[in-house]
Amino acid sequence: MRLKPEKIEDLAAKVLQGLKENPDVLLRGKEADIQHEVKSVIIMDLKREDEIEEEARKILQQYMKRIYRDDISFTELLRKAKKQIGRERGLIF
DSSP states (O other), rough: OOSSSSHHHHHHHHHHHHHHTTTOOOOOHHHHHHHHHHHHHHHHHHHHHHHHHHHHHHHHHTTHHHHHHTTTOOHHHHHHHHHHHHHHHHHOO
């Protein structure tokens, strides 16, 4: 997970504020509980992204000699692999 807990908390607060300001959204329950749920969803999403990145790294490990030999950008390949895995799982990156 790349975000510090404080940043996740701040992001959850901003999402909650956006929801409160949206006239099409009706919030039920305590704001603290809603913010906690938003925070949980953010953490879950970050963990899912970490899992996808780990899977992409494992796939690319098989081709490391070729990647280095052909001077291909590992970072670019990793980004593309993550995007492909996400697409296969119905996620957007």
